[in-house]
Amino acid sequence: MSLELHRNRRSLALGVLVALAGLVGLFCAWNAANTLSTVFYAIFGGLAVLLGAGLVREEFRPFRFGVGAEGLTLTGGTVPWPEVVSVALDEPVSGPGGPYVRLVTTDGDERVVLKLDDVRESRAEVAEVLERHGGARFTDAPRERRTRLALPDFRIVLRGYERGHVDALLRRAGDALLPGGEHDRPAVRASIDEARLPVAGRGYDREQVDRALRAITVKLLGEP
Incomplete structure (x- = not known):
């Protein structure tokens, strides 16, 4: 069975709204009462139209x-x-x-x-x-790393750790446990110890991640 992927056009509506706001700004510039207002609205409107058009064009590339x-x-x-x-x-x-x-x-x-x-x-x-x-x-490199690190599937919760930052830290740890990664392990352990992971609206369960990072630190210390 084959699979044809479909573009996620998340920025299309935003691009249209920004372009419309720019047109409103240009209209206001045309009808402004003084030169300062005309310049302000013209700059705002022109930049907004360009930005909105760029977003829309990107979505239709x-x-x-x-x-x-x-x-x-x-x-x-x-x-x-x-x-x-x-x-x-x-x-x-x-x-x-x-x-x-x-x-x-x-x-x-x-x-x-x-x-x-x-x-x-x-x-x-x-x-x-x-x-x-x-x-x-x-x-599937992330899956192989998770297996190597014995990681669970983290729950997605409100006010959890931002997933991209956690995944990047886990990538470094998983790569450090590969043969030849020994020289990177002290730096990775330090990164884990010093990590101040940002919180997102929907992210990885913080308790699960903290527990996993503690276990990874022990594993990094114990690997030959």
Whole structure:
């Protein structure tokens, strides 16, 4: 079974509203009572129209990402599986940001071909279809790290830790536990000890995360 992903047009309504606000500003500039007001409304309106148009244009830029038995169908064309060296689902090394798909082809091209925040399909759906069709070429790096760290599935709660920051910290810890990561372990332990994780409206359960980070610190100390 193939899967064709659909663009998540979250910024479209915002772009339209900003552009409309800009048009209102330009209308006010046209009817302003004095020069200062005219200049103010003209600058505000022009910038708002440009920003809104940019957001709308970004939402309608060409997008295609499909996964099937023949290969990966991207905006620029299809990449057959024989030309794919690896396709990996991964997360940013540091800071906020969502999961992405990185593609490496036989001609040496390596690039991010998909950001999961841009599509409506879930992470689980994308990982499942990539694993089914990509086989040994596919790596679910976050899942492998969670297994290596013996992590539970964190509950999503109100006023929890911001997920992107937690995932980035866990990525560093998981990579440090790989063979060859020994020299990074002191820095990762220090990062965990000094972490001041931001709180989000909906984030990871703070008690679960704190407990997991304590266990990871012990694991980092105990690994040869």
